[in-house]
Structures are given as C-alpha cells and as structure tokens.
Amino acid sequence: WNFGSLLGICLILQVITGLFLAMHYTADTISAFSSVVHICRDVNYGWLMRSIHANGASFFFICIYMHIGRGLYYGSYMYKETWNIGVILLFLVMATAFVGYVLPWGQMSFWGATVITNLLSAIPYMGDTLVQWIWGGFSIDKATLTRFFAFHFILPFIIMGVSIVHLLFLHETGSNNPMG
Incomplete structure (x- = not known):
C-alpha cells in the first residue's frame, strides 16, 4: 500500500538522474550512441x-x-476520476519509457522506433499523417531523435503535474485500502 509513495520517489530519482544524463547527451543520429558511451x-x-x-x-x-x-484488488476503480487519471499516468509513463528507449540510438533503438511508430499508421484516415509528424519527415532520422529527446525531457514534468492532480482527487475521495 506504499507503492504510490514509491512511485513518487522513483519519479524524483528518474528526473534527477535524467537531468544529469541530459547534460552530456547529444540528440544527433551521428553522435547519440557515442555520447552514451562517453557518459x-x-x-x-x-x-x-x-x-x-x-x-x-x-x-x-x-x-x-x-x-x-x-x-484492482481493493476496488479503487470505483472512484472514476482518480482511476482515470491513474490510467492517463500509466500511458504517459509508457510513452516516456518508449521514447527513452530510442535515445541511445543503437540498432535495437532504431528498429524499435520503426516498428512501434509504424503501428500508428493503422489508425484510419490520420495514421500516416501522425507517423510522419512523429518522425518529422518521411523516415526515422535526426528530426525523430530530436523530437523523442524533447518528449523524453518534458513528459516527466507533465507526469509530475498529473500526479499532483491524481493526489488531489485521492484526497477528495480517500483510499479504498483498509490499511489506510
């Protein structure tokens, strides 16, 4: 029942270590991998x-x-606002982890980005346009890496803000956990 607090500690630790890593990372297709090796x-x-x-x-x-x-065990999903904000947080964390996975710009990173972003092309009417917007062109290249670095940098701060909203709703409704 302390996993919410652990998540807060994890988020703060991720932001602090991420800031130190960002000081030495280069979001360029030529030097991204080298900058990770340098770090x-x-x-x-x-x-x-x-x-x-x-x-x-x-x-x-x-x-x-x-x-x-x-x-799920304690039925917290009955508090719809708190639960829905938590689901939004899950998707934001997943997006942050995905774009962070791409940043070292190794073979796994490149092909992971290619496969996952191409899944969006299955969205009717707007899929191809969305993929090209995410890529910043017609293929995964420097613009993609730059965008992913920007997303990876800004999303944790958005997650912090949404987490505060999550806590505000939790404060209003209370916890379903009998232990408090």
Whole structure:
C-alpha cells in the first residue's frame, strides 16, 4: 500500500538522474550512441547515473503494476476520476519509457522506433499523417531523435503535474485500502 509513495520517489530519482544524463547527451543520429558511451566511460559516475536511470525505469514499472494491482484488488476503480487519471499516468509513463528507449540510438533503438511508430499508421484516415509528424519527415532520422529527446525531457514534468492532480482527487475521495 506504499507503492504510490514509491512511485513518487522513483519519479524524483528518474528526473534527477535524467537531468544529469541530459547534460552530456547529444540528440544527433551521428553522435547519440557515442555520447552514451562517453557518459558511461568518461563522465565521473556517468555509468552509475545511466544504470540508475535505466534500471529505475524498470523498478518504476514494477511499482506501477503493483499499484494498479492493489487498486484492482481493493476496488479503487470505483472512484472514476482518480482511476482515470491513474490510467492517463500509466500511458504517459509508457510513452516516456518508449521514447527513452530510442535515445541511445543503437540498432535495437532504431528498429524499435520503426516498428512501434509504424503501428500508428493503422489508425484510419490520420495514421500516416501522425507517423510522419512523429518522425518529422518521411523516415526515422535526426528530426525523430530530436523530437523523442524533447518528449523524453518534458513528459516527466507533465507526469509530475498529473500526479499532483491524481493526489488531489485521492484526497477528495480517500483510499479504498483498509490499511489506510
């Protein structure tokens, strides 16, 4: 029943480590991978910051799934506003993790971005236009990486704001957890 608090701690830790990583990252297709290698090898404790940031994302998802599971068990979905904001938070966290996965710009990152963004082309009428907007052109390139870095940088702050709204609604309705 403390997973909400753990999620707050995870979010703060992710933002702090992300800010330190952003100081040395280059969002360019030519030098993105090299900048990640530079962070790990040349920056003091860069390897630690990157490891905390990457593994912190996995821990974040463990906590969020446990938080959702607890909410389902205790019927927290009956408080529709709080629950719906929590679902929005889940999608925002998933989007942040996806664009962050692309940033090292390795082969897995590139092809992951290609496959996942192409799934949006299945949306009727607007899918192809949406994909081209996300890509910033007709293929995944420098504009895509720059956009993904911008999204990855701004989304955690949006998540913080939406989390505060989530807490405000939770304060209004109270928790369904009998332990408090």
